[in-house]
Amino acid sequence: MPKVWIEKLTEDMELYLIRVDDDQIKYFEAAWDIPEGITYNSYLLKLNDAVVLFDTVKKDYEDLFMDALKKLVDPKEITHIIVHHTEPDHSGALPRVLEENEYKAMVIGTQFARNLLEGFYGKKVVENFKVIKDGEEMKIGGKTFRFITVPWLHWPDTMITYLVEDKIIFSCDAGGGYSIPETIDDSSEEVVEKYLPYVTKYIVTVIGHYHKYIVENIRKLKELGIVKDVKMILPGHGLIWRRDPIRIFRHYEEVGAGRAEKGKVLVVYDSMYGFVEKRMDIVIDELKKHGMKPVIYKYTDKVAPAVSDILGEVPSAEAIVIGVSTYEADIHPRIRYLLYEIIDKANYEKPVLIVGAFGWGGGAGKKIESMITRSKFDHVMTVESKGAPSAEDEEKIRDAVRELIQRSLPTGNT
Numbered sequence: 001m002p003k004v005w006i007e008k009l010t011e012d013m014e015l016y017l018i019r020v021d022d023d024q025i026k027y028f029e030a031a032w033d034i035p036e037g038i039t040y041n042s043y044l045l046k047l048n049d050a051v052v053l054f055d056t057v058k059k060d061y062e063d064l065f066m067d068a069l070k071k072l073v074d075p076k077e078i079t080h081i082i083v084h085h086t087e088p089d090h091s092g093a094l095p096r097v098l099e100e101n102e103y104k105a106m107v108i109g110t111q112f113a114r115n116l117l118e119g120f121y122g123k124k125v126v127e128n129f130k131v132i133k134d135g136e137e138m139k140i141g142g143k144t145f146r147f148i149t150v151p152w153l154h155w156p157d158t159m160i161t162y163l164v165e166d167k168i169i170f171s172c173d174a175g176g177g178y179s180i181p182e183t184i185d186d187s188s189e190e191v192v193e194k195y196l197p198y199v200t201k202y203i204v205t206v207i208g209h210y211h212k213y214i215v216e217n218i219r220k221l222k223e224l225g226i227v228k229d230v231k232m233i234l235p236g237h238g239l240i241w242r243r244d245p246i247r248i249f250r251h252y253e254e255v256g257a258g259r260a261e262k263g264k265v266l267v268v269y270d271s272m273y274g275f276v277e278k279r280m281d282i283v284i285d286e287l288k289k290h291g292m293k294p295v296i297y298k299y300t301d302k303v304a305p306a307v308s309d310i311l312g313e314v315p316s317a318e319a320i321v322i323g324v325s326t327y328e329a330d331i332h333p334r335i336r337y338l339l340y341e342i343i344d345k346a347n348y349e350k351p352v353l354i355v356g357a358f359g360w361g362g363g364a365g366k367k368i369e370s371m372i373t374r375s376k377f378d379h380v381m382t383v384e385s386k387g388a389p390s391a392e393d394e395e396k397i398r399d400a401v402r403e404l405i406q407r408s409l410p411t412g413n414t
């Protein structure tokens with residue numbers, strides 16, 4: 001049963017977090033394995049003559065959400081509902097909130113958000129919708145709300161709200177991450193350290209396709225001068241940031257830019273009967289000899305790691321090695337799918353070495369090579385041979401690994 005948190009966030013303001021911990025979910029967006037779960041964060045701000053709700057939660061939890069909301073306010077008293085992003089993990093409970101609000105509240109968002117809400121939930125939900133323009137300010141309950149659009153972070157509808165006098169950013173998906181942290185905020189370094197890899201995994205799987213917009217949009221917020229002095233960043237998932245709020249945006253920038261950890265080489269491969277694995281043992285041995293730190297994921301008849309976990313490793317890798325067997329004149333199906341997702345979600349300028357094994361005609365290596373050369377990745381070499389690796393094959397593999405290390409970028413790039 002998901003836990004629901006209701007937490008007052010500031011001494012001087014009636015600002016509350018309503019957080020639903022989704023420990024039932026298995027595959028976020030029906031695609032990404034997240035045994036670690038996720039939280040949906042909604043916020044409520046009670047002012048003198050206004051009550052503002054920021055986003056809601058997934059429809060599955062609307063009953064839990066309404067119960068929590070009613071502990072803070074009569075839904076009829078909500079005057080404004082800010083919709084930062086219409087993906088149903090944040091907007092699913094909106095129709096119910098509006099129904100219990102008797103459609104009194106003004107719903108605020110971008111033109112795109114209006115269109116999407118109407119498409120998802122019908123006309124009634126957008127009857128009292130106020131379309132905002134980028135940078136527009138509104139006075140609500142004596143406070144200044146500035147709305148800033150951050151398109152493609154990660155839908156066209158997305159915006160954030162900046163509470164001007166209090167220097168608080170409501171950032172929705174930007175600044176979010178997977179997992180169910182044991183605290184609500186970043187006060188414990190231990191909790192933050194454990195959480196950040198889940199943020200990376202979230203960024204790549206959810207926002208990765210548009211990762212250049214992460215860097216662009218954070219630059220935009222910096223240029224507006226709202227990042228430097230920010231007091232709190234309140235995302236739609238995971239931890240809220242108030243001890244060191246800028247840290248979450250820094251992490252987003254680093255992942256967006258593919259900033260590499262020194263020496264980290266991501267090694268992924270399939271091996272049906274051990275022939276590719278023999279080659280990868282050589283690769284790993286040569287990498288270690290040169291002080292590199294291989295991070296290894298393999299598909300065999302016993303293990304099949306989650307693609308979402310592998311995607312989360314790509315941004316911080318200096319280089320990648322793909323080990324593959326030829327399967328029906330094509331790439332082994334596990335690597336085929338993985339590669340498709342890497343190129344779609346985690347497409348960075350990083351060197352890639354391909355090492356393949358085949359039985360008769362081969363071809364998987366060449367197919368990967370043509371995919372890699374059409375992506376941002378930098379193809380270093382393809383070393384493909386038959387059956388068990390010969391001494392000559394071993395020599396070629398070791399040479400190729402040395403070439404890969406030469407081509408590794410110390411800081412990564414976009």
Ligand SMILES: Cc1cc2nc3c(=O)[nH]c(=O)nc-3n(C[C@H](O)[C@H](O)[C@H](O)COP(=O)(O)O)c2cc1C
Binds near residue numbers: 326327357358360
């Ligand atoms: C179902 C299946 C399909 C295969 N298809 C091909 C193929 O089309 N061309 C080829 O050269 N080898 C093919 N092979 C042979 C493998 O590529 C070869 O045995 C390779 O060494 C496998 O390495 P691994 O045991 O590490 O997976 C196939 C093997 C299997 C089991």
